[in-house]
Amino acid sequence: DGGITQSPKYLFRKEGQNVTLSCEQNLNHDAMYWYRQDPGQGLRLIYYSQIVNDFQKGDIAEGYSVSREKKESFPLTVTSAQKNPTAFYLCASSTGGGRDQPQHFGDGTRLSIL
Amino acid sequence: GENVEQHPSTLSVQEGDSAVIKCTYSDSASNYFPWYKQELGKRPQLIIDIRSNVGEKKDQRIAVTLNKTAKHFSLHITETQPEDSAVYFCAASSAGSYQLTFGKGTKLSVIP
Numbered sequence: 001d002g003g004i005t006q007s008p009k010y011l012f013r014k015e016g017q018n019v020t021l022s023c024e025q026n027l028n029h030d031a032m033y034w035y036r037q038d039p040g041q042g043l044r045l046i047y048y049s050q051i052v053n054d055f056q057k058g059d060i061a062e063g064y065s066v067s068r069e070k071k072e073s074f075p076l077t078v079t080s081a082q083k084n085p086t087a088f089y090l091c092a093s094s095t096g097g098g099r100d101q102p103q104h105f106g107d108g109t110r111l112s113i114l
Numbered sequence: 115g116e117n118v119e120q121h122p123s124t125l126s127v128q129e130g131d132s133a134v135i136k137c138t139y140s141d142s143a144s145n146y147f148p149w150y151k152q153e154l155g156k157r158p159q160l161i162i163d164i165r166s167n168v169g170e171k172k173d174q175r176i177a178v179t180l181n182k183t184a185k186h187f188s189l190h191i192t193e194t195q196p197e198d199s200a201v202y203f204c205a206a207s208s209a210g211s212y213q214l215t216f217g218k219g220t221k222l223s224v225i226p
Binding site for chain 1: 115120123145146148156157158159160163165203207211212213214215216217218219
């Protein structure tokens with residue numbers, strides 16, 4: 001969806017380095033999500049946020065951190081504690097408070113280790 | 115928590131034939147079931163969804179059926195075309211939940 005912008009498209013991380021993935025939406029959606037996609041694994045939830053200044057851990061939050069200071073922005077930091085960060089990262093958002101609503105995805109960021 | 119199983123993992127069909135992908139879920143409280151299509155290197159896109167108060171929903175060549183008793187739902191694509199080739203994901207969301215649990219995906223190949 002054109003309303004969700006992820007950057008950068010490709011990102012390389014050096015050992016011991018933290019990197020931040022950007023996600024911005026102009027859809028006025030309340031809820032935002034971060035997923036990790038590995039081959040053959042489907043989409044796994046890292047973190048989600050229902051409203052500004054609030055977020056919850058998903059199934060694979062270890063080694064990741066997020067913030068939600070603005071409604072339109074939900075950046076994801078991949079910390080050095082995440083030992084296997086190579087994956088395709090997808091940001092999504094949904095309306096109606098997020099409950100039982102369709103999620104719309106950005107184009108993703110592909111993260112690799114140098 | 116919710117667990118979603120998706121089968122088959124790969125599916126090849128001749129152009130014009132039908133394709134069926136099946137998913138089962140574990141949480142009887144789940145009430146929202148979307149299907150996403152993801153082309154290589156692109157974002158997942160919602161193609162159809164169904165809620166638990168409906169047994170079937172159609173949109174042109176695509177249909178989804180839901181069996182709440184058996185806790186499974188299926189995607190049906192008729193008259194398949196080469197542009198239907200992609201990875202398809204099912205998902206389930208429990209009532210009032212912000213979380214979607216995804217299946218592992220089905221790679222559909224439509225052979226011209």
